Amino acid sequence: MSRYEDKEAAVRRLLDTPHPPVPGHLAGTAAERGSRLLRRHRAVRRAAWTLFALALLAFVLWASVAQPWEAPAAETTPPFDGL
């Protein structure tokens, strides 16, 4: 075993002390905050999807009215020197 590994093992022993006591409310608080986080994420996701659907609807309506794929009507009429 090298000198360095020796030192590492000593530090590892230094860290390996008894665990601190866990306060009883920790799991409950974490679950409470977690479910609040989850609700918020869901609300944000729902809002984003709603916004997306509205934008899509607006685009479809606009496109069906404006029909931008149609060639625009000629602005000028070619001269017609009748007969």
Added chain:
Amino acid sequence: MAEQRNGPRAERAHRTREFDAFVAGAAGRLLHTATLLTAETRTRNPYAQTLLTAALAHTYAVWERLRDEDPYELTRRDLAARFARTAWRHHGGRGGVLSALLPQERLVVVLRLYEGVAEEQVAALLGLPEARVRAVHARAVATLRAGRDSTGKPAGRTAA
């Protein structure tokens, strides 16, 4: 505790039960890790508790989406990332065994030696090159040994 089979509420109760079981098993070790990171003492570790609560809340929020992922590993990763983000607040030690180290050195030492995370994973987690992680680790180990030697403890060779 009546079993309720009405959709979201039953689902939530189920999740809470699973989560509580996980916390009961893992919280002691995770709190120890957090306390080492914040360099607080075993009996007085408010920052460590705050960090761990936030990390566990995140784990709870993604509980349904955990597929093959280990919740312990996920929580540890979140804890480490959270500590890295807020480390400037935990700069000075508060009496823990790693008080002599800088926050980043504590992170590397705890992840490598206490949690046994591989060097490349620590590097990825902290967004550092592997060589840098190795250097920080070596420096931290040297600092700790020097601290021990100077406080009159026997030098490394004799401690078996």
